[in-house]
Amino acid sequence: MSGQSKTMDTDRPAAALGAARSAADLVVAIAADANVAGFSVKGPRRVEGRVDAASLHSFASALRTRVGFEHLSAISCVDWLADGQFELVYHFWSYRDNCLVSAHVRIARDSASMETITDLWQPASFFERDIHEMFGVTFQGNTDLEKYILTDWAGPPPMRKDFVSRDFAHDHFEFKDYEPSWDDLVTGGYHGSRGVAEGSNE
């Protein structure tokens, strides 16, 4: 049952940082190949940059095959309402180099659409489905975009910035009136919220 368990050596962070540098260099080189620029080392084991929507797939494919980014950590989506754009952030992790690449992609907010990467990373299907459900971004090539979490939801995609959850809740759900009169509470004369609220506070 005991596999290859490695003991932690104390100077490992420095070594990992060194590895990250080399991986980061590779990422920057690939980015240059894929005609995207601006990839830079953001911190220890973090590389970040912007990619065009059109070249994301080829860039991701190169990341996977040439540098060995085997693990898709997550796909995040940010709604920049003022700019009229969605920002998709792909987080890739390399088990070999211990390095995380965050690729930022901006797409238009109206009829938002993006190429899928499920052919490269299978777990992407959940993240894409989730973003489709919460933001309304369509992923071309992903066959499994039906509703998952919000099957009973009829409203707009709720994570968009123009949807205000507080207003929706106030419109759709009833709240109890709870306005206790503190005098009654102290003297023990409190008999339920509605009866008290009528006479005291209003």
Added chain:
Amino acid sequence: MNSGLGLIVWIIAYPFVSFFLGVLLGGYGRKFTARIQRRVGPSWIQPFYDVIKLMSKKTNVSHGYMHDVAMMMLVGGTLLTMYFVPVPGFHYFSQFGDYIVIMYVMLVAPLGMALGVGQTANPNGSIGIARALEMLAGYEVTFVLTFIGMAMKNGTTSMYDLMLAQQAGGMATWAIVTDPLLGIAALFALQGMMNEKPFEVIVAPHEIATGPMTEMGGKYLGMMFIQHLINLVVELTIYMNLFLGGALNWFEYVIKLFVLFTLVMSVNAVYGRFRTDSALRFYWKLPLPMAALGVIGIMIRGI
């Protein structure tokens, strides 16, 4: 006491006595398990409260005619079995029916359950019934084989005579002492017959949501509980009569019941449940050859 007025009193009172014993046994079993699990556990007569609660439910959700009748078959079949099993002071019916009859009427209750559950049309229930029938092929074969051994040895199939034969020389003539192979094999079978772990594949809450009980509520579940409690007593008594020399007085009877049940519950508390196929494999690998060896031993000694 096996004739006249006493007999009538017995026939009327016996179901209640059985139920009362079953309540005590069931409560004791739950308390015992709780103590192994480092808990306080429920009241000693918790099953009684449960049954009262279930029988006082207001709604009856019936799934059809068969669903109602099956509950009668369930309890009726078990009561019928109960009458044929001799206990101290009451063995009137055992002169009319030997173990073969007991085996036969014992199947009425599972059949009733199967019919009733079939009508509820819940897949969990159907799987539970399928599993119950599958398990029959495991423990029933073993148990019948051990019984055949006992019958061959004593030359009778009457449970009362078997019991008397074992009572002849005190503990030394108990079948579990004279034929330990048969006794132990039957003990395995008893564990499955009582549907306790590791052979508790029929109810299996995490797998099939309590199987046959899935659609049962209120009085239906109450009937199943009553049947279960009486069945506890009946099954333990059958084993006791076959291998522990039965009992001549109620004191001995109750002591033996509780000791035997403690054994069953101890195993129940520290084991998980088998998969259905491995339970069957287990039965055919260990207890069945054991029982067969025991029977062969008896045949050789008989020659």
Added chain:
Amino acid sequence: MADTELTQRGAWNKVIANLKKRSLWMLHYCTGCGAVELPPTMTSRFDMERFGIMPMVTPRQADILLITGYLSVKTLKRVILIYEQMVAPKYVVGFGSCTINGGMYWNSYSTIKSLDQYLPVELFLAGCMPRPEAIVTGFNALIDRIDRGEANSWEDYYKNYDFYHKNQLHAFGEIETHHDIKSDGRYFGIAEAQR
């Protein structure tokens, strides 16, 4: 409220209520995060079984429907189906602040705010989340109510089904229920008792 046959208390009913209160089975359904405090309550340390309270698997077998915390609209739909499958008398226990007034999810678009709009609630346990001691205290309060014959909230569902049904429709639209609540209510003789 008209005293129905069910709520009249004779000596026999008192005895039965006294026995009934010792056996309560709750539905083993984790509707929300409060369910994480149920395993400690069931297991050795707090040992709910001393009061005869046991988790049960299917709605048909259960007496208590414990709503363990917030209810998303999607779960509410299932909970109502489950509640209607349960066998009366049945008790709904709202567990945690979120069943009372939304709790910290007061502005969530996905959870309902007030459980008693949709189901008749017997008892609320406040707290986020209630500790096992609070759960035990709550169950003891329920046991006392059953003993006194006051735990009749389930009748309210039959009496005021229009109210509950209207709110249910508002929350998630039409659902296919398998029980005719109105005729059940007539069977109990309490359907037209009110209004």
Added chain:
Amino acid sequence: MSDIVTASDGRDIMPGAFAPENREYNMFIGPNHPGIEGNFALKLTVEGDTIIKAKTEAGFLHRGFEKLMEERLFIQNIAIVARICVPDPDPNEENYARAIETIANIEVPRRAQFIRVLVLELSRIASHLFTFGGHAGTIGLYTMPNWSISDRDRVLDLFEELTGGRVYHIYNMPGGVRRDLPDGFKDRVRDVMNFIEDRLVEYDDLFFNNKIMLQRAIGIGILPRDKALAWGATGPDLRAAGFAHDVRRDDPYEVYSELEFEVPTATDSDAYSRTMVRRREIEQSIGIVRQVLDRMPEGPVWNKQPNPLKWRVPAGDAYVRTESSKGEYAYYMVSDGGVRPYRVHVRGASVTHGVHILENMLVGARIEDASQIMFTLDACPPEVDR
């Protein structure tokens, strides 16, 4: 499955009954089912006892956390993030605090870092003990949940003393932790660690070496290494497939880089090895807790922040990862310089385990193993639903 029952003259006695489309039936496990961890549902297509197709259904626990966070102040969110993962809430607090610290460049005092590691490891122990109870429950061994979940209460008592909360702690603040350790707390932690170490031996007898447990769990729910990588497994599920990756070691945060611990792995990648990896992780966590207690320096525990109600975090984004008891737990936070987070994306550890991996692994499994597979994957539905 080609044995079609026919009468002796070759005529099909039950026409159509054994046609492929009639041999299958649908079975629902959940959302109300004891074999489901949390509020979750499995829609199975079953043939005999074998599952031929599995679909998950989630969303029963959806509260819209990501939306709620956008509508609240930074300080208010500390109270709600813990609720995202119920059995193991502390990675949420850790992630949330660390995301803000990364964006705003806040330094955390060293003592606070040690205390955070202490809380995280205690939480991991508690969560694993909970999982053992769940796994044992699926195979019907109900003594084990009674033991392990009440032993977990010892850890919860420590939390209660330290933070005031049993389950949710609301303890990590951006810039440190909320309060210092109480007097004598270290000794009590040591006592509980010794207690749990002793209990693990008893669990061996009851559960880990139980004959029935071995028979039920070995060879069930195999997630081979290549599949685990392709399907995005993390945490103990990945390590049970022989791949030693641990965020604590490979992407260290707080003071994990100074602590000594092993990353336990197994090679069989079945249900049994996943549970055994968790068992050995508890041993490692106990070791980490002891080291933390020994090495913890004196000093402040909170780097004081400005008025929380008007607290602005500078614009920027951060992706922070934590090793929770279930796997990689990550937050992506974007701030636009306002008083509220602009966007927080929660990547629960179970989003891969509970959906993609579970759906794939259930195919070909038997019904009785479905819930065991789910529990040994430790899929936590609230993380999927958020």
